[in-house]
Amino acid sequence: MLYLYFVLLIGSVFLLIAGIIEQRRHYAALHTIPSRVLVNGIRGKSSITRLCAGALRGGDLVTVAKTTGTAARFIHPDATEEPVYRKFGIANVVEQIGIVRRAATYRPDALVIECMAVMPALQEVNQSKLIRSTIGVLCNVREDHLAEMGPTLNDVARSLCRSMPEDGICVTAEKERFHILQEEADARNCKLIYADPDTVTDEELRGFSWFTFKENVAIALVVADLLGVGREVALQGMYDAPPDPGVLSVEKYVAPDGKRLAFANVFAANDPESTLMNINQLLDLGAIRRPLNVVINCRPDRVERNGQMGEIIPDLKPDNVFVIGHPAKSAIDAIPADWRDRAVDLGGERRSADEFMPTLLGRMSDGSSLVAIGNIHGQGEELLEYLAELPADESEPEVAAGDAVAAAPHQPQRLDPYASYPTAYEERYQASQTQEIPVITIPAPAQAPQHYAEVPQQYPGNQQYAEAQQYAEAQQYGQAHGAGQAEVSAWFRTARPAAQSYGEDPFGRPTDDDGGGHPPRA
Known part of the structure; x- marks a missing residue:
C-alpha cells in the first residue's frame, strides 16, 4: 500500500513539473x-x-x-x-x-x-x-x-x-x-x-x-x-484578404426541373437578430427577391436556437418554410399559428439530401429565392453539397414590362450591394420588434481626433450619452402608457434619479412589469 502512495506522489510531482515547464x-x-x-x-x-x-x-x-x-x-x-x-x-x-x-x-x-x-x-x-x-x-x-x-x-x-x-x-x-x-x-x-x-x-x-x-x-x-x-x-x-468560408453569399442555380432559384447561405448568422439583419439586407439590395422561401436546419443540441428561428418567420413573410434536421418539431411549434400552415416538415436526421431536396424544390416557383437559416451542421451541410452540384444560372433576370419602372431601383444593371446599407436593414428590423430601441445619433467631433485612444470622451458611454438615451426611451415608454410630453419631462428632471428599480413605473403607476419596457437607469 505504501508503494502505491509513493507512485501516486511521484506521478503528481512529475505532472506538476511538466505543467510548470509547459x-x-x-x-x-x-x-x-x-x-x-x-x-x-x-x-x-x-x-x-x-x-x-x-x-x-x-x-x-x-x-x-x-x-x-x-x-x-x-x-x-x-x-x-x-x-x-x-x-x-x-x-x-x-x-x-x-x-x-x-x-x-x-x-x-x-x-x-x-x-x-x-x-x-x-x-x-x-x-x-x-x-x-x-x-x-x-x-x-x-x-x-x-x-x-x-x-x-x-x-x-x-x-x-x-x-x-x-x-x-x-x-x-x-x-x-x-x-x-x-x-x-x-x-x-x-x-x-x-x-x-x-x-x-x-x-x-x-x-x-x-x-x-x-x-x-x-x-x-x-x-x-x-x-x-x-x-x-x-x-x-x-x-x-480572403473571405471566411461562412461569409454571407448568394448563388444562383437551375433545378433539375428547369426552375431557377437564388440561394442565400445565412447559416453563419445563427441568432435571430443577425439572421433578420442579413436577410433584410439582401432583400433591400436586390441580391434576393420574393417569392421568398426559408429552410430551417435543426440540431438536437440547439433546441432553443431552433425555436428562435421559428419565431422570426412572421418577420420574413416567406411563401414556404421548410424544416430539415432533428427535431423539426422544435422549430415548427415555435412558428406563430397564423404562419404554421406554410411549414413543411422535411426533418429526420437520417434523411439524405437526395430524399428531401426534390420535395423542397418542387414547392418553389420559378425565379424564387431560398434562404437557409439555423445551423449548418448535419443536414444543412448535405443541402449545401446538393445545391453545389446543380448547374449555375447564368441567365439575366427577367422583369415584366409593367414592373420595369418599379423594379429598376432594386434590380440595377450592375448590382451595388451597399447603396442603401446605412439604414435600410436596421430600420426594418427595429420596426419588427415589440420594444423598439431608438437609435441615438451621436454628433461627430468638429475635428477628427489624432488618435482614437487619446479622446475616449468623444465616444458614447459618458453621462450625457446615457441621459440622452434614457430620455428618448422615457418618451417612448410614456407614449405607450398615456403620459404626455410635459409629464415625461417633469419625471425626467425630478423623479428619474430616485427611480432605481425596474419594478416600479417611472410615472408613479403600480405595475408588475419585469422592466423590459422601462427606461434603463444610470
Missing part, C-alpha cells in the same frame, strides 16, 4: 509576439479576425491569424491558410497553446486570434492564461448562447467582457450596451474605444468582393490605427 514555454512564445489581438463577441468574429489580419498585412506587419467559425483556419503571414486539425473533430480551448507556439515560429509583429470559448470562466482563462491579448475586440452583443452566458443580454455583455485585457485596450462597435462594457472596462483598467460604423463610407465598402458590414470594417480600421497602419493601406489589405 506554462513557461507558452509564456515565452507569447512574449515573442509584441501585439496580440483577441476577437470576441456573438456574431462576425471570424470575419473581423480576417479583416484585422488583412489590414495589418496591408501595413507590412508580419501577421498570423486563426479563426474558429464555420471552418477553423490557421492563416499564414502570406494570407495562405489551412484547416486546423482537431482530434476526433472536437474543439477545445487548449488548442490555442499549439496555435500560439506555431505562430511564434514566424516571429510575427501581430497575432489576431478568435476567441473560441463560450463559458464565461473559459473566456477569462482564454484571455488571462492562453492569449494575454494587448488589444481586445468585442464586436457585438446578440441573443445567442443564453444558456451559458445569459439569461439576459446584459448578462451576455458582462460575460463577454471577461475577455477584455487588463491594463490594455478594447475596441467595440456595440452601442446599445456600451455603458455596460464601459463599467467592465473601468474595473479592468482597460481603455474602451468605440468604432463608429458611420466613419466607413459606402464607397469604401464597395471595394469588397463579398458581403460585410460597416461595423466589422470600422473595428478593423481602429485596430490598424492602434498598431500604426494607415487607413488607405489597411483598406487595401482588407480588400485583398
Whole structure:
C-alpha cells in the first residue's frame, strides 16, 4: 500500500513539473509576439479576425491569424491558410497553446486570434492564461448562447467582457450596451474605444468582393490605427484578404426541373437578430427577391436556437418554410399559428439530401429565392453539397414590362450591394420588434481626433450619452402608457434619479412589469 502512495506522489510531482515547464514555454512564445489581438463577441468574429489580419498585412506587419467559425483556419503571414486539425473533430480551448507556439515560429509583429470559448470562466482563462491579448475586440452583443452566458443580454455583455485585457485596450462597435462594457472596462483598467460604423463610407465598402458590414470594417480600421497602419493601406489589405468560408453569399442555380432559384447561405448568422439583419439586407439590395422561401436546419443540441428561428418567420413573410434536421418539431411549434400552415416538415436526421431536396424544390416557383437559416451542421451541410452540384444560372433576370419602372431601383444593371446599407436593414428590423430601441445619433467631433485612444470622451458611454438615451426611451415608454410630453419631462428632471428599480413605473403607476419596457437607469 505504501508503494502505491509513493507512485501516486511521484506521478503528481512529475505532472506538476511538466505543467510548470509547459506554462513557461507558452509564456515565452507569447512574449515573442509584441501585439496580440483577441476577437470576441456573438456574431462576425471570424470575419473581423480576417479583416484585422488583412489590414495589418496591408501595413507590412508580419501577421498570423486563426479563426474558429464555420471552418477553423490557421492563416499564414502570406494570407495562405489551412484547416486546423482537431482530434476526433472536437474543439477545445487548449488548442490555442499549439496555435500560439506555431505562430511564434514566424516571429510575427501581430497575432489576431478568435476567441473560441463560450463559458464565461473559459473566456477569462482564454484571455488571462492562453492569449494575454494587448488589444481586445468585442464586436457585438446578440441573443445567442443564453444558456451559458445569459439569461439576459446584459448578462451576455458582462460575460463577454471577461475577455477584455487588463491594463490594455478594447475596441467595440456595440452601442446599445456600451455603458455596460464601459463599467467592465473601468474595473479592468482597460481603455474602451468605440468604432463608429458611420466613419466607413459606402464607397469604401464597395471595394469588397463579398458581403460585410460597416461595423466589422470600422473595428478593423481602429485596430490598424492602434498598431500604426494607415487607413488607405489597411483598406487595401482588407480588400485583398480572403473571405471566411461562412461569409454571407448568394448563388444562383437551375433545378433539375428547369426552375431557377437564388440561394442565400445565412447559416453563419445563427441568432435571430443577425439572421433578420442579413436577410433584410439582401432583400433591400436586390441580391434576393420574393417569392421568398426559408429552410430551417435543426440540431438536437440547439433546441432553443431552433425555436428562435421559428419565431422570426412572421418577420420574413416567406411563401414556404421548410424544416430539415432533428427535431423539426422544435422549430415548427415555435412558428406563430397564423404562419404554421406554410411549414413543411422535411426533418429526420437520417434523411439524405437526395430524399428531401426534390420535395423542397418542387414547392418553389420559378425565379424564387431560398434562404437557409439555423445551423449548418448535419443536414444543412448535405443541402449545401446538393445545391453545389446543380448547374449555375447564368441567365439575366427577367422583369415584366409593367414592373420595369418599379423594379429598376432594386434590380440595377450592375448590382451595388451597399447603396442603401446605412439604414435600410436596421430600420426594418427595429420596426419588427415589440420594444423598439431608438437609435441615438451621436454628433461627430468638429475635428477628427489624432488618435482614437487619446479622446475616449468623444465616444458614447459618458453621462450625457446615457441621459440622452434614457430620455428618448422615457418618451417612448410614456407614449405607450398615456403620459404626455410635459409629464415625461417633469419625471425626467425630478423623479428619474430616485427611480432605481425596474419594478416600479417611472410615472408613479403600480405595475408588475419585469422592466423590459422601462427606461434603463444610470
